Amino acid sequence: MSRRGLADLHIHTTYSDGWPTPRDVVDHAAAETALDVIAITDHDTIEGALRAAEYAARTAALRVVIGEEVSSRQGHILGLFLTNRIRPGLTAAHTVDLIHAQGGVAIAAHPFWRTQRLTRRRRRRVVHGVGYLAGELEFDAIEVENSTPGMALPNLLARRLAEATGITQVGGSDGHILDAIGRGATSFPGTTPRALMTALLNGRTRPEKRRYTSLGLVRYMAWGLLHERPRELAAAQ
Ligand SMILES: [Zn+2]
Ligand SMILES: [Zn+2]
Secondary structure, three states: OOOEEEEEEEEOOOOOOOOOOHHHHHHHHHHHOOOOEEEEEEEOOOHHHHHHHHHHHHHOOOEEEEEEEEEEOOEEEEEEOOOOOOOOOOOHHHHHHHHHHOOOEEEEOOOOOEEEEEOOOOEEEEEOOOOOHHHHOOOOEEEEEEOOOOOHHHHHHHHHHHHHHOOEEEEEOOEOOHHHOOOEEEEEEEOOHHHHHHHHHHOOOEEEEOOOOHHHHHHHHHHHHHOOHHHHHHHHO
């Protein structure tokens, strides 16, 4: 295996809160990026991923891994190589077990993304990541590169935890717009989903990142105006 492949392990579509359709994601990733494999990981559904995989198989564009970003009670968990949807609202430990039970790979998404939101009455804590549970449960990997603008500090903390525990490190864009796709990525020996899985389980992956263009950042701000996540981030800084 000579070439190292590139995968984006964390992408959203219109099947959750992303802007592009599954087709748009596949077309864009195939035409505009160096990605060999993409994982579609919509919130609490695998429908978008199934659509993208069907379309990619028909057009032979690139390979799609069926994934889901599961909202566990303690934070978001990426399940990759799934065959069935995992329901939200379970404990993080139970969610990880269910991912493994169907032969999937469990990744702690943006573990230290924790923000506060001002509601009319009080400051409410909004938990996106599982925090230190990323180092305590049976995760296969930790996402240490997440390309959501404003994630430098949470990414650094995630990297420190992965270094301290020896857990495999990966990157993903967490893209909700086309321009984000591939900004965060994971390189691995080989170019196929199977090689990616082997690399994840053997700790042979490497997190990668690429800067946004200024136009890309403006587009992400536009997405943020219609969703609360980047505003929460701004409030936390
Ligand atoms: Zn998330
Ligand atoms: Zn996400």
